[in-house]
Amino acid sequence: MTEPLVVITDSDLPGDEAERILGAAGLRVRRASCRTAEEVVEAARDATALLVQWAPVTASVLDRLDRLRFVSRLGIGHDMIDVAAATARGVAVANTPDYCVQEVAAHTIAMVMALARRLPVLDRAVRDGRWSATGDGAGALRPSRATVAVVGFGRIGSLAAAHAAALGFRVVVHDPNVAEAAVRAAGHEPVELDEALAAADVVTLHVPLTDRTRHLLNGAAIARMRPGALIVNTCRGGLIDEAALAGALASGRVAGAALDVFEEEPLPAGSPLRTAPGVLLTPHAAWYSPDSLAELPRRAARQIADFLRGGPVPSIVNPGYAAGRTGGGR
The missing domain is CATH 3.40.50.720 (NAD(P)-binding Rossmann-like Domain)
Structure with a gap:
């Protein structure tokens, strides 16, 4: 059985902590550099989960990612993700709310x-x-x-x-x-x-x-x-x-x-x-310290691993996603 694929759509953070955590959980990982919706679709057609920093995850993107179950935001805000569309399609979305x-x-x-x-x-x-x-x-x-x-x-x-x-x-x-x-x-x-x-x-x-x-x-x-x-x-x-x-x-x-x-x-x-x-x-720097920089990719990746093994993810922002899945959203 092929292990689920996680696509890191984009990230300007240094290091490979996210890949290390996801790999240790037995997941396949692909890193991309997406800036547009079309680039997300191209990179993630076979993805089960996405790790997103700024790349747009629109309703159109969600429609074309048939295997997608989970989106983890590398940060607190999630305005680049169409959460309502994800909910309707049974896709869970989680942010990283307390790292900074x-x-x-x-x-x-x-x-x-x-x-x-x-x-x-x-x-x-x-x-x-x-x-x-x-x-x-x-x-x-x-x-x-x-x-x-x-x-x-x-x-x-x-x-x-x-x-x-x-x-x-x-x-x-x-x-x-x-x-x-x-x-x-x-x-x-x-x-x-x-x-x-x-x-x-x-x-x-x-x-x-x-x-x-x-x-x-x-x-x-x-x-x-x-x-x-x-x-x-x-x-x-x-x-x-x-x-x-x-x-x-x-x-x-x-x-x-x-x-x-x-x-x-x-x-x-x-x-x-x-x-x-x-x-x-200041240059969108309020979030930064060496501690927060270390915590962000670690927490965002761990919640992907937790979700895909059936564990709890308290930071899911659309708990109604399950109704979308059972109601035929996917």
Whole structure:
């Protein structure tokens, strides 16, 4: 009997830990470098499972992978996978939800504090020959007099909220998927989105990118924020309308933004965010530490092996996939 085939559609991570784990589980492994849906189909026609970093797994792709049973995302977000289509076809999808929670929360708070204390502006002022704490530092925040709005209260959002509260910030939380009692139990205030935007000195985003959340911060939402507010995004670039944000930064409506993620990555050379005032940019690096780099491929590969041997996979994001399989989805 031929062992099941796992196709690694794409990965820019160093090393071969995923291949080693999958091979030790008795699975065949094929590594590809897919960027398009057609390349995924070509590489994975006979695959039982996929290990996906950024390659698109669309409904059309799923229709043509007749043997596919499981997709493991090399990361937390899974917006490159059509989860609804996978569910309808009886294909399980799992992400790797907790490999970098500490790193992203720490990166978030570093960005919050850099903006709150005007570090990018002060750094540039010194390099340009100025030496004025009260001039270039105008607008610096005292944490105990400032509010951080955490939009999304999952693993990362809840830890970022705890960090912000520990620094003395008032923390308000918007997450319609989390019970208000749970937010209050953590010591924070649950609020609606409009209230969060209106109250916040700093807004930090921690929600998945879906059709509903795309451009969550658009021009209208930014207009509802208090003048001079700050924005932090370590989640998904598509949550923010970048053109609207650039305009708000240029006008001074938004005093600063710290961004680790972008609608197009790498950030295009011509993006107005590169030259907008008060902006701190990092290259989708919030997830990274040597520890998280080691854990990511290990966890993503192990859950493939666990699933294919019939073991539990707690990180499956579409538990209804089994109904699709029994209902004739495959």
